[in-house]
């Protein structure tokens with residue numbers, strides 16, 4: 001007992017000594033920190049405003065102070081502190097002057113990668129955008145009659161022709177579209193939804209939460225795996241405003257499951273004069289199987305089945321820009337258009353013009369639309385293998401010495417909950433390096449100019465070519481050579 005007491009006392013004593021030593025180090029570290037004014041003289045900010053430069057320095061000093069307090073960074077001299085602050089502030093100023101968003105190479109194998117901006121637009125879209133963005137446009141002017149127009153009508157013909165619906169509305173994203181749909185038709189009234197469809201999509205879109213914010217009261221029916229038509233029927237009361245169906249984009253319920261045919265739900269709802277809303281998510285405008293891709297519900301098919309409102313994203317399988325599109329019966333879409341919330345979630349000229357441009361690509365006969373997303377999605381393994389070989393021939397001696405690069409068949413994903421749980425043929429470069437870990441390897445590729453974003457699986461680093469444009473191949477070659485160089489220089493050759 002005494003022995004144990006002595007031991008704890010001893011440990012306490014040592015801990016205290018360490019604490020005192022650390023505090024001393026901290027105090028010293030604080031003493032080394034320069035003042036804002038001192039740093040202002042030492043850092044040139046190009047053209048950046050002095051007040052902004054001073055504020056960046058102040059924030060950097062504060063950050064450093066916090067790091068010292070938490071024991072992260074002890075400083076050993078004034079010059080070290082100055083050097084560190086200077087480097088970080090200069091880097092921040094550089095980023096601010098050039099804007100932090102930069103072009104990256106998507107070698108993740110996820111074509112519609114939310115973190116990388118979902119659908120890429122391609123170069124012909126850019127030429128169009130340049131013309132639109134540089135000046136004024138007929139956003140809300142009816143050029144024929146010289147009167148006030150309606151911006152939503154710029155894309156209405158496209159959307160109604162492509163979907164077979166009577167009317168359309170466009171908002172900032174599909175989450176907003178769902179919110180607007182529910183608020184417009186079911187504010188303070190009930191909406192029936194199956195427990196099997198209470199979805200959460202990446203980026204914190206949770207259907208129950210959106211429903212709550214919309215003012216609609218959610219009436220859950222059925223169970224996670226089984227919902228019957230009678231469940232819908234029994235839930236209908238005088239307070240019911242609509243039935244909502246949600247596309248289970250990113251998962252599949254398998255096994256002992258059942259759900260009623262959509263046509264039966266629609267028939268039931270219409271019998272009770274209720275609209276049926278569909279959150280479709282991806283919103284394919286054309287048949288995916290005809291392009292050799294897995295099945296995905298086509299918007300026009302959903303409309304034809306009798307859904308009253310169908311909502312989907314503009315930057316998933318549609319291949320356009322971030323937008324939420326609602327198509328359906330005029331009576332209901334007009335409720336959305338007249339809702340004051342519409343003004344809150346409306347799109348600007350850049351989005352609407354890009355959407356019009358992308359939709360115009362769908363007007364042509366057969367085949368995949370001339371859109372970057374479909375160029376990527378429909379590329380064959382054969383052409384990807386050719387690209388992979390081009391990369392290999394571009395490797396320099398250092399890269400060949402430090403890396404083992406292999407070409408392997410793989411599967412890519414559409415991403416963003418599109419073409420769920422299905423896979424699409426692709427080709428990867430597997431990059432092995434004995435000298436550094438796969439995590440460091442991935443980080444070095446991300447630090448290239450432009451950054452190359454690959455992925456790690458089972459402890460190995462891969463670059464998938466499905467979403468890499470031909471024009472970007474030199475960037476991959478360059479990244480491989482530069483990263484090899486960095487590995488080599490760290491090893492002293």
Ligand SMILES: *Cc1c(COP(=O)(O)O)cnc(C)c1O
Pocket residue numbers: 173174175176199201205246247248249279280281282312313314323324416417
């Ligand atoms: C992606 C998705 C959403 C969210 O769409 P955003 O355009 O990202 O706002 C909502 N519902 C479903 C079913 C989806 O797949």
